[in-house]
Amino acid sequence: MTEHDITLTVNGTDHELTVEPRTLLVHALRDELGYTGTNVGCESSLCGACTVHLDDDAVKSCTVLAVQADGATIETVEGLAEDGEFHPVQSGFQEEHGLQCGYCTPGMMMAATDLLEENPDPSREEIREGLEGNLCRCTGYQNIVNAVENAADEMHAGAVADGGCPADAADGSGSCCGSDAGDVRWPEDGGESE
Amino acid sequence: MEFSGTFELEETTVDEVWLALSDPVLVEQSLPGCEFLIRVDDTDVDFDELRDETTDREVEPTADPEVIAERAFEEGGHYAALMQISVGPVNPTFETVVTIDHREYPEMSAVGEGSSSNSSFEMSSGMSLSETDDGVAVEWETEADVFGKIAQMGQRVVNPVANRVVKRFFSSVQDQLRERQLAAEGDATADESDPTESDRGLVDRVLGRSGSDSSDS
Amino acid sequence: MSIESIDPDEVDAADILGSAIERREDPALITGDAEYTDDIQRQDMVHMAICRSQHGHAKLEDVDTSAAEAMDGVVTVYTHDDLHREDTPGGGSYSLPVGWLLDSLREVDHPILADDRVRYQGDAIAVVVAEDRYLAHDAVDAIDVDYERLDAVTDPVDALEDDTAELHDDAEDNVAFDWEIGDAERTDEAFESAAHTASIDLENQLLIPNAMEPRAAVAEYSPGTDELDVFMTSQNPHLHRLLMSGVIGHPEHKLRIKAPEVGGGFGSKIHHYADEALVAWIAKHLERPVKWTATRTETYKTDAQGRGHRTTADLAMNEYGDIVGLRVDTTANLGAYLSTFAPAVPTYLYGTLLSGQYDIPAIHCSVTGAFTNVPPVDAYRGAGRPEASFVIERLAKLGAEEMGMDPAAFRRRNFVPEDAFPYETQVAVVYDSGDYEKTLDKALEMADYESFRERQEQAREDGRYLGVGFSCYIEACGLAPSELAGQLGAQAGLWESSLVRFHPSGTVTAFCGTSGHGQGHATTYAQIVANELGIPYEDVEVVEGDTDEIPHGMGTYGSRSAAVGGSSLVKSSQKLVDKAREIAAHQLEADPADIEFEGGEFRVTGAPDRSIGIKAVAQQSYLAHDMPEDMEPGLEATSFYDPDNFVFPFGTHVAVVEVDPKSGEIEFDQYVAVDDVGNQINPKIVEGQVHGGVAQGVGQALYEGAEYDSNAQLLTGSMQDYAVPKAMHIPEMETGSTVTESPHNPLGVKGVGEAGTIAAPQAVVNAVVDALEPFDVDHVEMPMTAERIWNAVDGRTEPDAETETPAAAADGGTDDPDTAADGTGGDS
Amino acid sequence: MYPDEFDYYEATTIEEAIDLLEDNAMEETELLAGGHSLLPAMKTGLSSPDVLIDIGEVDALHGVAVDDETLEIGAMNRYSDVLGSEDAREHAPALTAAIERVGDRQVRNRGTIGGNLAHADPASDLPGAALVSDATLVVQGPDGERSIPADEFYYGMYATDLGPAEILTKIEVPSAADAVGTYAKKPSPSSGYAMVGVAALLTVDDGTVESARIGANGAMDHGVRLDPVEEALVGESLDEETIATAAGHATDELDTALMMDDLQASGEFRAQLLEVYTERALEAAVDRAAAPAAAD
Incomplete structure (x- = not known):
């Protein structure tokens, strides 16, 4: 078994490290690089506590090998706030009491930011579906949904105030503020009550 | 878990089967993933040695x-097998010991x-042949218990996989x-004898068509 | 609808108590700064992993650790015998104690590493220490264990059968205890004279707690001082310190237990497990820091599970629909060993709650505890009270049906009346205060019950099946007083301790022996202390969860923190104020009796301009230049608060569901929760607790359940197979509250941590059964999966078809082959 | 949580990957695509390969293109890549409808369509849709390239026609731009995998069904077409009655004794769900047919 030298850019900082092939990205982040904000909650890739952004997409870092992420840009919860200002999703979680024990929260917020980039103005139902990859055992989710709604409003207001559109900045798709959500949200299949 | 079924083998006889x-x-050679199946003296088997x-x-x-x-299964005999069961990327190799507890045509x-x-498993199975x-028709039934990781994590696949192993x-x-x-037909042409006829007597004799023969061998 | 949270800066000091301020815990948690146990790194730290049984029940023939020991990076491997070696320091019991005794209890040995027998899959056989966590787990796989498998049992009723294999030599027929409460004779009489009865057979399934953070521990030892520090996922560090000191033989005063940030507990982090003791013992033995973090599959096999009851219950009514008697017979699954508080859960936390909100003149309940080959069963959110509430509220539904009465009216008729408090039940508790009609009325209004039956009728005409379910629950929390607990078998007091300390500059640190793990104590306790001392909220810091810092404590569980811990903080604050008053009086040259204290100011009665602020008093107390005679300097106070009684929160939850009989699927139309938890320190946090509790209750009703096969192999061994509810599984909840103060504590609070979990299951089950009334379905076992509901309906014809007699219907679902087959659980 | 040791190779071309497969033929070797089936199996100790060959970054396995009425999807496209492709959504409406329901957001950002199809999990969301889309799976091995129709690709649970040194390189789907495609799924509440999932691809003219392809996954040990449902639809007007009748035929040609039967659902219940979800997939098709623009 050969070890591999890899490079990870985490929250804007480049790191070089040597890992075994089997080292999971989440362990590289936590144990090797000290980004312990990202938590591990299960090993079946279901709970989403370990969610980070890998090259701008939310992924479960327990289901990515560190070697697979060689050369990638990673954003963790530690990188959400900018210049000491909370990201609107963070403020949303605090204002709406969207967390209790806080263990699922980093992953939940990383998934939520990814959701809001794709769909800046989700309905409550869409938020619930959009967070299906993240489990929370404390809150009953209602205040998490509130938190994401709150963040969406905040980001929308911020964008309007800036004269811009969060979606522009986020993915360059050009769709603005959910006005043609059809671009990013697929029509419902129907019948998939759950 | 219990599985059972009937498998129909065409154009053959009970004796042949x-x-x-x-x-x-x-x-x-018919068991998928079976590396070897050999007779052993008792159930305490050193698989490394056997390998x-x-x-x-x-x-x-x-x-x-x-x-x-010469090599037929015997009632009371123990057999060791190394079996790899493949389910997609899941490929455990089981060190298996089987004892024939009943064998009567x-x-x-x-x-x-x-x-x-x-992981581990225990099973008991039986089959009977009929024309x-x-x-x-081979009627078979197996009662199997699975333990450890596969029982905990692989619950969804155990049943269909067991069915697939039997089917294959x-x-x-x-x-x-x-x-x-086909081979026998080839032989028959060469020998101009009727292997099926002569075989039958042999089958009777050596394969214990009567239960008493097989038990003392 | 939702309560809006407030920035604490915008709240007047006088209004801080009761304000829905944002939590001060959150900034660390939402930035990743918070430190959970697994985040802790130490130089030279080694990692522990545990080899656990592959079988539910087996003899250990041989444990060969040689291959594991030979692996590169493996430091050492321990088995049972290593714990008892002569060179082992300390000499502990190496067995886990049980902290609650009953007269008939068979105490069985629970070694932290199995000796010659394993009794459930989580049983630890050997423990590996390696240089990193991957290696440690590699080495566990290399341990070769030779088992002789034994017959296993997982169902508590089966466990008691004569021909079932016994788990423990000293527990004949697998009976852990027999226990009863109430008056059997009177109850029999009530049934003899009853005009109507309703009955049910039910299973309250085993649940796996699933705190999002798996259990974990990091221990480090200083040989020079003999100090052993253990950082662990604990709900009650002091209790863990006491228990662990005995288990591993390390003096209590040299053992420090600190709970860093803890990612949820729900009961599962109360108990003392083998794993954390092993971490501590190894750290001491190796003199190196040791870390262990459970994998999720390990938590599924080892975290104490909850519930696990099989119950038969009957309700007797007179001709008018008054409940005249209740008879309950329960067999409780205790799992393979007695966990820390296991014996209390299906007895004193269950039988005593069976009267529910009702005035029932005769009750009798018998409980048999059974050992089975599942993990130890102990407190899980609600702990005994959800099981009790489920029984009585399912019977209330069936009783109303039997009487042909509206289920709300039937309940109202039988409520303990508002003027009857304090009310002594027939099952040995005295309800402190209550107004049950008020919560019911509010819930009915929020759910628009008046129009519901019409909607239901109309929907049925369209082939849609709506149902409403009520749960008028009662809860007991803040177990107390200690004297009573002792009489009942507790091996611990149930007081709470706190210390409130003024610093010379005027800020305050409040230490409390509870140990929050998501409940927001840092916020609510600061609200309490700031209010008591009349100082700004931001001047109060709260410290919890560290045996080195806090005088003593009993921990956080059973919804006790506000009622007992919060009250202790009030007591400490009051003591502190009393001392400050004397100093103030001295400074103001007045008699202490003439000093009023309000808003942080001491004033001389009748001379309001003669005043001194409490911060100034604090400063004076440390300067100690001018103190009353014989008074010690400093300003702090400690209290051990032992409440007079439990507190009894209550409420009404209403679920409205639509059931699709073709698919067995359920959709929530509405979920209304009206809770009375007494005074609310922080309504936003109260609301959050209700939400989370309801979600776990809905989880039990619809999704969750530990399933074992006949060999006690856990089949729901991961989140792939055990459904922890996701966001889209949980309904939008409408919450409301009433306030009936508890007279038993200075805050008038009652506790809210478990309310939702206790209330929700029967609200949902009652709603589903109500929806399926046209199909003559009386009961569906939890979790009510789509398949179970479909099975309950399948083959049954619709409304006009012949219906069973009400008496037969009241027998519960088990007469029906479909539901009976379904109800037995999943060893298919 | 901790996979066993293995050797890791990253292939940059298809040929290199095939060479690596051949070189490591004596070892237990797995191809690593998105890893969302393989890594969980490795983390829980169920799977323990000696060698992983990462093909996730092979350029030739990426990209979505339309050529002569055929949509080509590179095997290493992540689900989210496919969903982000207007071409895919236009020409393979049933497949994209199914992809929308795979796993969760994070899984769709990482898992690949080729990994899914090659893994052949019967409870995955794609087999039914691959069948109704008449997909062809193009594989490449030491002996060159071959094309396998979806209905010949699957043998059973996790079993496909892929040879030991072959790699699934792309999926070809004949354009169904004139059809409506839907997918209705009953997910396991725990794993999210399909207890049953039904994909439908219909062309409807003036309310009458011109062609119908209905496929299911989750119910049997591999994806199946529901021919009797299709027959009951073609030539009929797509109304409630037709749908109910057609859905009633969902299990007609399936051996219900061989239905998947596990902790999540019994075979009998899956048979029932298959009818219900066939109905829902068709009802969804009605909605889409009524508003074709919405499908874009």
């Missing part, structure tokens, strides 16, 4: 009843247990029977 299923070599022993061994598939008689049953690094319009086993038996028949 009995002979085939009495042959550890045919069984070994070494079996690396260069040659096993001859044959339809020759005399040869099969046309019925056979066995108990066994196998273990891999983090049908165009061949033989019998379709492989069917293929081997067909090959034997």
